[in-house]
Amino acid sequence: MQIIYTDVLVIGGGLAGQRAAIGARRRGHEAIVLSLVPAKRSHSAAAQGGMQASLGNCLGASGDNEDIHFADTVRGSDWGADQQVVRMFTHIAPKAIRELSAWGVPWNRVQQGTRDITINGQKQRIEESAAAHGLITARNFGGTEKWRACYVSDGTGHAMLYTMSNQAIAAGIPVHDRREALALIHDGERCCGAIVRNLQNGELLAYVAKATCIATGGFGRIYRVSTNAIINEGMGAAIALETGIAQLGNMEAVQFHPTAIVPAGILVTEGCRGDGGLLLDSAGHRFMPDYEPNKMELASRDVVSRRMEQHIAAGHGVKGRFGEHLWLDIRLLGKTHIERNLREVKEICHYFLGIDPVSDLIPVRPAQHYSMGGVRTDHRGQSPQLRGLFAAGEAACWDIHGFNRLGGNSVAETVVAGMVVGDSMADYCDSAEGALQISTTLIEAFGRREQQRLATIANGGSGENAFELTRLMQDTMTENVGIFRHGDKLKHAVDTLATLQQRATNITLRSSARGANPELVAAYRLQRMLKLAQCTAYGALQRTESRGAHYRADYPQRNDGQWLNRTLASWPEADARLPTLGYEKLDIMAMELPPGWRGYGDKDHIAHPDTDLRQREINAALAELGDNADRYQRQRTLMPFNHLLPAHLRGHNERLGDKT
Amino acid sequence: MNLIATEEGPRTLQISVLRHNPQDTESTPHWQTFELEEAQSMTLFIALNEIRQTMEPSLQFDFVCRAGICGSCGMLVNGRPGLACRTLTRNLPDKITLAPLPGFELIGDLSVNTGKWMRGMSEHLETWIHQHNLEQTDIDRLEERMEPELAEKIYELERCIECGCCIAACGTARMREDFIGAAGLNQIARFRLDPRDERTDADFYTLVGDESGVFGCMTLLGCEDYCPKDLPLAAQIAFLRGRMVAASL
Numbered sequence: 001m002q003i004i005y006t007d008v009l010v011i012g013g014g015l016a017g018q019r020a021a022i023g024a025r026r027r028g029h030e031a032i033v034l035s036l037v038p039a040k041r042s043h044s045a046a047a048q049g050g051m052q053a054s055l056g057n058c059l060g061a062s063g064d065n066e067d068i069h070f071a072d073t074v075r076g077s078d079w080g081a082d083q084q085v086v087r088m089f090t091h092i093a094p095k096a097i098r099e100l101s102a103w104g105v106p107w108n109r110v111q112q113g114t115r116d117i118t119i120n121g122q123k124q125r126i127e128e129s130a131a132a133h134g135l136i137t138a139r140n141f142g143g144t145e146k147w148r149a150c151y152v153s154d155g156t157g158h159a160m161l162y163t164m165s166n167q168a169i170a171a172g173i174p175v176h177d178r179r180e181a182l183a184l185i186h187d188g189e190r191c192c193g194a195i196v197r198n199l200q201n202g203e204l205l206a207y208v209a210k211a212t213c214i215a216t217g218g219f220g221r222i223y224r225v226s227t228n229a230i231i232n233e234g235m236g237a238a239i240a241l242e243t244g245i246a247q248l249g250n251m252e253a254v255q256f257h258p259t260a261i262v263p264a265g266i267l268v269t270e271g272c273r274g275d276g277g278l279l280l281d282s283a284g285h286r287f288m289p290d291y292e293p294n295k296m297e298l299a300s301r302d303v304v305s306r307r308m309e310q311h312i313a314a315g316h317g318v319k320g321r322f323g324e325h326l327w328l329d330i331r332l333l334g335k336t337h338i339e340r341n342l343r344e345v346k347e348i349c350h351y352f353l354g355i356d357p358v359s360d361l362i363p364v365r366p367a368q369h370y371s372m373g374g375v376r377t378d379h380r381g382q383s384p385q386l387r388g389l390f391a392a393g394e395a396a397c398w399d400i401h402g403f404n405r406l407g408g409n410s411v412a413e414t415v416v417a418g419m420v421v422g423d424s425m426a427d428y429c430d431s432a433e434g435a436l437q438i439s440t441t442l443i444e445a446f447g448r449r450e451q452q453r454l455a456t457i458a459n460g461g462s463g464e465n466a467f468e469l470t471r472l473m474q475d476t477m478t479e480n481v482g483i484f485r486h487g488d489k490l491k492h493a494v495d496t497l498a499t500l501q502q503r504a505t506n507i508t509l510r511s512s513a514r515g516a517n518p519e520l521v522a523a524y525r526l527q528r529m530l531k532l533a534q535c536t537a538y539g540a541l542q543r544t545e546s547r548g549a550h551y552r553a554d555y556p557q558r559n560d561g562q563w564l565n566r567t568l569a570s571w572p573e574a575d576a577r578l579p580t581l582g583y584e585k586l587d588i589m590a591m592e593l594p595p596g597w598r599g600y601g602d603k604d605h606i607a608h609p610d611t612d613l614r615q616r617e618i619n620a621a622l623a624e625l626g627d628n629a630d631r632y633q634r635q636r637t638l639m640p641f642n643h644l645l646p647a648h649l650r651g652h653n654e655r656l657g658d659k660t
Numbered sequence: 661m662n663l664i665a666t667e668e669g670p671r672t673l674q675i676s677v678l679r680h681n682p683q684d685t686e687s688t689p690h691w692q693t694f695e696l697e698e699a700q701s702m703t704l705f706i707a708l709n710e711i712r713q714t715m716e717p718s719l720q721f722d723f724v725c726r727a728g729i730c731g732s733c734g735m736l737v738n739g740r741p742g743l744a745c746r747t748l749t750r751n752l753p754d755k756i757t758l759a760p761l762p763g764f765e766l767i768g769d770l771s772v773n774t775g776k777w778m779r780g781m782s783e784h785l786e787t788w789i790h791q792h793n794l795e796q797t798d799i800d801r802l803e804e805r806m807e808p809e810l811a812e813k814i815y816e817l818e819r820c821i822e823c824g825c826c827i828a829a830c831g832t833a834r835m836r837e838d839f840i841g842a843a844g845l846n847q848i849a850r851f852r853l854d855p856r857d858e859r860t861d862a863d864f865y866t867l868v869g870d871e872s873g874v875f876g877c878m879t880l881l882g883c884e885d886y887c888p889k890d891l892p893l894a895a896q897i898a899f900l901r902g903r904m905v906a907a908s909l
Binding site for chain 1: 683700713714716717728748775778779782788804807808811812854
């Protein structure tokens with residue numbers, strides 16, 4: 001078995017992985033990126049509408065800053081997020097976007113003068129200032145107080161990923177594409193690389209590294225209906241889980257995006273609603289204001305998706321060949337706007353639906369979209385359980401999204417986390433702790449184990465079909481672990497998945513094709529996906545409350561008294577039926593923003609006794625500080641975070657309105 | 661799955677795939693034909709997966725986003741390059757032939773190594789912003805301003821998804837292995853337009869001022885005809901040729 005040595009091994013070639021690799025490389029460490037596909041084809045490219053960063057340049061963004069972005073994000077998370085990490089994130093996001101701007105992303109810019117926009121179904125004329133002309137502009141998105149989603153038409157992720165990839169190429173970072181990590185090499189305490197399969201010829205090889213970073217994105221493909229790319233099977237999170245040591249956080253927190261086209265499940269951006277698009281029912285009635293009078297179509301995604309399903313269940317869905325759906329109406333935005341700012345949407349509608357959104361309604365229904373859960377890390381992106389293992393982006397639970405992510409915060413997280421984790425890995429490699437002593441015996445043992453697992457699949461079994469079992473898993477998840485969850489259905493899902501896990505050990509391949517063998521790939525990925533699916537279903541069954549995207553019809557209230565915590569899943573015994581769950585408490589007394597109503601969605605929740613206590617403490621601290629304190633001082637008093645940031649990322653972010 | 665309700669009932673499609681597995685020394689290129697019943701809204705992505713799952717598990721092809729934005733699934737559909745994922749079978753005749761994109765290393769069946777080709781092109785043309793003090797950018801300060809219209813013009817060229825259809829459709833690329841094609845020339849046009857890139861026309865001339873570059877184009881326009889993103893490739897190449905002639909004087 002060939003062994004490749006490097007300082008830093010990044011598994012995943014999307015925005016997070018490549019930015020982390022660039023960060024480590026800039027600090028003088030050798031980095032290799034592994035990717036299932038050519039890096040520019042990663043799922044980051046599919047992000048359409050925008051990246052949240054509180055630049056505050058355009059009129060709709062004026063007055064924006066880190067404080068507002070922080071509060072929006074925490075409310076969006078339904079108080080499930082780690083507030084210190086959210087602070088780090090909102091502080092670095094403007095720097096991330098400015099770095100990308102210098103690197104070549106053609107962000108859309110503020111045009112001074114008047115223009116017409118669509119708000120709440122009406123045309124309005126606004127005037128952009130001359131002072132802001134040429135700075136990065138932003139559009140409105142769900143769950144935010146300000147226009148904060150900076151964009152490149154509706155190809156934001158594509159433009160970001162190409163710029164990032166080009167920078168990685170400029171830095172001479174090798175991307176070993178069409179290669180898949182099958183297992184992390186570790187000695188029980190320290191991760192030191194991965195056993196990797198070449199997807200062109202089927203050979204196994206070992207990568208040995210001081211620091212290993214999982215940046216493989218989400219695991220949406222455990223569901224049948226998902227906006228995710230078909231490579232989003234969560235293999236990075238799965239191999240972390242299979243160490244038996246590293247833990248996954250909040251796997252039951254799964255986001256469903258309101259506007260996936262029916263039946264293909266392809267995303268059309270939240271920017272459609274941000275720019276003024278509406279949701280209509282079978283009678284052509286705009287129903288969101290009935291449910292959400294404040295934010296209407298622009299409540300957070302979990303809330304809008306639930307309201308849509310609720311409205312369909314009440315008999316207002318449009319009946320079609322592929323079941324029921326609702327309509328997304330962007331006709332009122334006009335041809336010019338659509339062809340300039342929503343061109344991918346127009347293309348998708350044209351090719352997959354045969355319609356033109358300038359004149360036609362778009363059939364939509366919520367679909368699985370994002371994995372809030374992932375490899376649990378500390379604030380620097382390292383696994384608390386397995387040293388030398390890092391994670392960034394959607395694959396990680398860092399945890400800025402809690403139980404619901406805001407639109408535009410994911411691409412922002414990829415780059416911000418990449419900046420932080422790249423630096424963390426460099427620090428780790430530079431430290432005494434990072435020095436690696438590893439015996440080739442250990443590497444060979446892991447290599448033999450994976451070879452054996454593949455041989456067992458290739459040679460044995462009792463007739464089970466990998467593709468069929470995958471379909472059964474996806475159906476089980478979509479039907480039982482979806483937007484509205486219930487104890488009975490979740491129990492059924494857990495039992496079904498356990499049976500499928502058993503059956504997946506009896507797969508027989510029909511093809512013995514040389515090389516990668518796509519059927520073999522499907523078989524070994526299924527075994528791992530089933531574990532992720534079980535973490536999701538079992539975690540959802542145990543969490544007897546509703547929080548963010550996790551909604552239990554049988555426990556409809558958010559219960560801060562019992563459930564203000566983060567689920568931690570591990571899988572210590574390889575052949576166990578279920579994961580081991582633990583819970584990490586979220587301490588209200590350390591929060592800058594104690595739990596309350598989000599400003600949209602249901603108002604009733606069961607409060608924690610500490611909430612009032614903490615609020616009084618906050619009020620007293622701010623009163624003592626006096627009215628002359630600036631917002632930085634006020635923030636520092638409540639929850640200091642600056643010391644957690646990499647030293648070079650601590651400066652204040654300049655904005656247009658700053659007093660000089 | 662609902663089927664197309666026509667008077668004749670759903671069509672039976674005959675999909676012939678040009679197959680070859682270079683990993684298998686006994687494999688030779690050959691056509692294999694699969695018959696399947698057409699379904700409502702069926703794309704070649706859906707059809708090929710159905711073939712792999714129910715008929716031929718060894719069939720190799722590449723899909724990632726299946727939404728026409730990642731550029732993975734370029735192939736010849738009835739002889740013409742295009743993105744398979746967004747090709748609806750209802751727009752095709754009963755008999756469909758699928759073959760790998762020519763001009764790229766074959767991985768197996770319909771899977772070709774466009775990624776390797778594109779990375780090589782990027783390295784050769786240095787498709788990134790060249791600015792002498794890029795690493796010293798102060799990211800705490802307001803970003804550099806840019807005219808809104810210019811940003812949109814750059815994005816227009818940035819929309820290339822490196823699918824390789826323009827290379828497969830190019831007469832010059834058939835004859836010259838080192839031709840950078842419309843995908844490469846478009847990159848030069850994109851960075852030339854970008855004020856953040858300090859390279860001059862003289863610098864670009866050293867990269868594309870020969871027959872592997874802008875002077876290799878025979879203006880057959882296959883690239884623009886088959887570009888799934890409708891990029892203005894012919895106009896960009898013509899303009900670039902003019903600039904490069906000027907730079908050579």
